[in-house]
Amino acid sequence: MDKVLIVDDEQPVVDGLSYLIAKHFDDIACSIARTGREAIEMVRLHHPDIVLMDIRMPGISGIDAIRELKQVSPQTVYIVVTAYERFEIAKEAVGLGVFDYLLKPLSREALVDVLNRARHLVSERRHQQFREISTKDWKDEAEVFLEQTLLFHLAARPENLEIDHLLKLLNLEAEKGCVVWYEWQKDSLSGKTEFEQWRSLVKFKLKCAVGPWKDGRFAVFLPVVADSHPWEKLPLPPDNVLWRAFVGTVEPLERFSYSCGEALWALGTAEWGRLNLKAKDPAGPPSYPYELEQELLKSISRGDVEQTAPLATAYVQALAGQNRSESEVITAMVDFLAVLAFTRAQEGVEIPREELKHFRDALPTEPSVTEAFIQFILRWTYRAHKGGDGSPIVEKTMEFLRENFQKPISLDDAARYVGVHPQYLSRTFSHERGQNFVDVLTRLRMAKAREMLREGRSVKETSAQLGYADPGYFSRLFKKWEGLSPGDFAQGKREKL
Numbered sequence: 001m002d003k004v005l006i007v008d009d010e011q012p013v014v015d016g017l018s019y020l021i022a023k024h025f026d027d028i029a030c031s032i033a034r035t036g037r038e039a040i041e042m043v044r045l046h047h048p049d050i051v052l053m054d055i056r057m058p059g060i061s062g063i064d065a066i067r068e069l070k071q072v073s074p075q076t077v078y079i080v081v082t083a084y085e086r087f088e089i090a091k092e093a094v095g096l097g098v099f100d101y102l103l104k105p106l107s108r109e110a111l112v113d114v115l116n117r118a119r120h121l122v123s124e125r126r127h128q129q130f131r132e133i134s135t136k137d138w139k140d141e142a143e144v145f146l147e148q149t150l151l152f153h154l155a156a157r158p159e160n161l162e163i164d165h166l167l168k169l170l171n172l173e174a175e176k177g178c179v180v181w182y183e184w185q186k187d188s189l190s191g192k193t194e195f196e197q198w199r200s201l202v203k204f205k206l207k208c209a210v211g212p213w214k215d216g217r218f219a220v221f222l223p224v225v226a227d228s229h230p231w232e233k234l235p236l237p238p239d240n241v242l243w244r245a246f247v248g249t250v251e252p253l254e255r256f257s258y259s260c261g262e263a264l265w266a267l268g269t270a271e272w273g274r275l276n277l278k279a280k281d282p283a284g285p286p287s288y289p290y291e292l293e294q295e296l297l298k299s300i301s302r303g304d305v306e307q308t309a310p311l312a313t314a315y316v317q318a319l320a321g322q323n324r325s326e327s328e329v330i331t332a333m334v335d336f337l338a339v340l341a342f343t344r345a346q347e348g349v350e351i352p353r354e355e356l357k358h359f360r361d362a363l364p365t366e367p368s369v370t371e372a373f374i375q376f377i378l379r380w381t382y383r384a385h386k387g388g389d390g391s392p393i394v395e396k397t398m399e400f401l402r403e404n405f406q407k408p409i410s411l412d413d414a415a416r417y418v419g420v421h422p423q424y425l426s427r428t429f430s431h432e433r434g435q436n437f438v439d440v441l442t443r444l445r446m447a448k449a450r451e452m453l454r455e456g457r458s459v460k461e462t463s464a465q466l467g468y469a470d471p472g473y474f475s476r477l478f479k480k481w482e483g484l485s486p487g488d489f490a491q492g493k494r495e496k497l
Contacts, residue, residue, distance in 0.1 A: 007033045008034075047075075176252045177222055180247050181267045184241050268328045315336075319332050337376070370447075371447035401414070401440060408467035411425065448466060
């Protein structure tokens with residue numbers, strides 16, 4: 001997916017460009033900047049592939065902004081948008097290495113044509129970067145980096161064309177393959193030294209890619225030719241290491257995510273001290289929700305706030321519906337977030353490591369693991385939708401909701417808290433969050449209701465403590481959201497999470 005930044009202070013122009021791009025390109029992610037200065041900051045942070053820059057804007061001009069941006073992100077393709085076909089502007093733009101320029105009013109044909117040509121140039125530059133890497137001495141650190149990149153591409157985006165280039169750079173030939181996920185007990189490993197030694201031995205014996213060591217886990221990608229079983233040639237880990245491993249099914253590369261997800265998902269049931277081809281369960285390894293994972297990743301990247309919530313809910317339900325312990329489900333959630341972080345990084349959006357670590361550490365203590373996971377996912381979907389963080393008004397409203405959802409609060413109360421008119425808050429909140437105020441409030445209350453009912457609280461007590469004066473109304477609302485009455489839910493007729 002290519003990233004396009006639209007820089008223009010005229011809302012009709014922004015709306016028109018966004019509409020045309022969305023209509024004709026389903027693999028372009030758009031973000032918006034209103035000024036040249038804002039554009040500089042966004043390019044510095046996200047490094048878009050293409051920038052559509054208006055010439056005349058308040059403050060720093062489009063030409064001056066491009067001049068500075070060329071220093072920040074020289075690989076970005078810059079296209080100027082102007083209402084004036086003047087030789088001086090064209091000459092100055094050419095001098096800055098601008099790819100092309102568009103005249104207002106914009107035509108559909110001109111926009112589609114220039115974007116197609118610009119994207120072709122972006123693709124050529126990417127391939128050139130790979131070719132340049134291949135001419136260097138990358139046998140050590142660069143090889144590790146390329147293997148890590150290959151594994152993440154295979155796991156997160158198996159349809160990505162860059163996989164072919166990565167395989168060639170690593171001198172690997174593969175139309176199908178499998179992944180072997182390892183877990184080494186951290187307390188039995190003196191640092192990462194033994195892992196690095198074992199990795200070198202594996203690379204000597206097999207043509208493969210070994211992923212990075214992360215909290216005692218790592219993956220090995222094995223190309224499979226005909227009916228070969230390359231996993232049988234994997235050397236044993238050091239004697240002083242407590243380990244286990246699971247071999248995923250052999251899959252064509254476009255379905256490699258399935259092998260990766262299956263092996264990681266089944267690792268929790270694998271026997272220690274052996275390479276497992278089957279889980280302990282005689283029925284075989286539980287099915288990993290591969291298709292749901294891929295749909296969810298794409299929905300987040302698109303900023304599709306309407307689809308992400310139900311997809312995230314279905315994904316967690318699929319994880320929890322396999323007789324897995326809550327700790328195993330949490331591990332799967334954290335692994336998903338690692339794939340999400342890589343996917344967003346490939347799109348030029350960094351999920352701060354500190355934020356991921358804080359969420360990972362706090363997740364087991366959350367009253368509702370499912371709700372916490374979904375809210376984290378939604379937050380990053382909103383950011384993708386908006387091209388950045390939410391507005392301070394909406395963030396402050398969410399803070400108010402989290403602190404007061406157990407009280408009988410309303411939209412008017414929230415509006416007074418943030419200091420805006422209720423109608424304005426309602427419109428802004430719905431636009432940014434993809435859900436209205438009442439739905440978000442109800443979602444928070446239902447999560448708490450599930451927790452209280454699990455603890456044996458009565459329907460009347462639960463209703464009162466969540467701001468509902470009428471237990472009957474609460475019961476009807478709970479059944480609408482959960483598909484079960486509070487009584488049935490409390491008796492155990494529910495999903496584990």
